[in-house]
Amino acid sequence: MARAEQIKALFRAYAGNEDAQFISVALQVAADEARRGHDKLAAELRELIDKARAPAAPRARARTLPLVQPRGELAELLIAQYPQHPLKHMVLSKEVEQKLQRVLLEQRQHERLSGHGLSARRKLLLVGPPGTGKTMTAAVLATELKLPLFTARFDSLITKFMGESASKLRLVFDALKTTRGVYFFDEFDSLGMQRGAQHDVAEMRRTLNMFLQLIEQDTSDSIIVAATNHGASLDFALFRRFDDVIRYTAPDEVQIDALLRNRLALMAPNDLNWSKLIPYATGLSHSEITRACEDAIKDAILGDQENITEKSVRIHLQERTASQLNI
Template sequence: MATAEQIKALLKSHADQDDQRFYSIALQVAAKEARKGHHKLASDLKATIERSQKAAKSLNVAPPKPTPLVQQPKGDLKGLLELTHCTARKNDLVLSEEVGERLDQVLLEQRQKSRLAQFGLSPRRKLLFTGSPGTGKTLSAAVLASELKLPLYTIVLDNLITRFMGETAAKLRLIFDHIKQTRAVYLFDEFDAIGTQRGATNDVGEIRRVLNSFLLFVEQDTSESVILAATNHPELLDKALYRRFDDIIQFEKPDQAQIRQLIENRLSAFDTEALAWEEVIKGANGLSSADVTRACEDAAKEAVLHYDAKITTALITKAVHRRQSGKQ
């Protein structure tokens, strides 16, 4: 029968309305029963799954689509904002309990903003994400956009910052005008590029003016959009920035439990029951969530192409070791 982890994964995917993952795990259970010689049970399970999939297709069941027919920015904003329609789901995130709860709080307040307004309260909507690369900051921005059914606009900093005095601040004003006019999630990624401390030894006059403009615009902003800034180097940010944000969320590398969850999520289509988890987790310790996921993908490809789709401890530890070596 299904393992405890598979049962939990089935229930979670059902609660999240993630049919694809639900069917994938159910097929794993059927395959496991077939390997045990329970061919009748395996056949019944597979037939039930296939019937459910056909029924869903006949009803044209499809996941909810994110808002609006919003088009890529044109005119002066072309090249400054990059539009993404996000499909990421909450169950794609593997985060610490604290970070998960704080993101849930943002979602709850955004969904209940009308109720908060009745008491003169505003939802959190100006957030600063900090943490090392690959810890889930950008993915969390995509999930917030998807869950709120809003488009995600990423600010292209390379095109924002120019060498001409005053031009960057003018472009920044255009962006904040768009923030006011179009409700969406706006992501300033690699934010330290414009948020560097004023007076730093490498301070550039134009960057200082941009930072001053950003501080003014973000403080004056009263739109309904969600503004996110993400940085891998919070120590470089000007201290005046911190009080402009409603919440500062620090992302960490995954702990042992999170590493296992990441691996199980990414390899849900494979049988992972026989893995030597202690060895696998020990090998992956210190990697970012993104690196753990990529190592799983490397191992999965090798398993499919060379080992009859059988995932082994050796395959995963080899893939993890390559990622660890790449960090050095």
């Protein structure tokens, strides 16, 4: 029968709505059964997998059915998604996880807080280097609260014409009131740079001032999440407009170990020395470590190997580190 790690991986993929990962793990289970001489079971599993892959599968159709989509001018300003990324799948520092748990608790108990004249946290500023989980956090909040995720498109939001950017921004904040969701402003530094900065222009100042007014006046039930890679460059007036500022950093040794195990456990040999890999991942972001693990898995699959090798993981981690140094 399938190993415990394979069963857990199947459940994680299903819970996370990761169809490709689910199929990949299922194929590995079928292959394992075939190697053990259980030909009939392996054939039945492959038949079920082929049915699941079919385009007309009911489960696939149901998952892609949108519930709410922006229309008219809003369609150019917001991208709607319905993510399936629970908080338990993220590897975070204790401080960040505690802050997110607090946000979720207050949102789930917002009526109790309202009864005492208090408001739940819902305006969040995420600060940290690229690849540390800021974008995923917005998806996790939407998943946990069962809300749509609306991502603002700054390429459409910011224009060179006087007053047009502020008008579009006002339209987005009007949507916050009519459709409850998680509204994500990524790469927020493009809007929130310090007023008076060297590259500041009049239209950007007007747009920033409008954003400051709108976020302060907003009393909707939606969650506002802004993310930036450059916290030091943000206008100081922005920080007090948010209910919480959450700071992300590159993973420490404990988080690196968890990331490696989470991504590689299914194809790792029993004698893999995890601690030897940690130094090679130090300094890399969560996303870079994940991509290095995926590259090692690809090596194993394309090389017809049942397990990944420590050498392959080490090489891909080193490549990621070298590419960062050359940027």
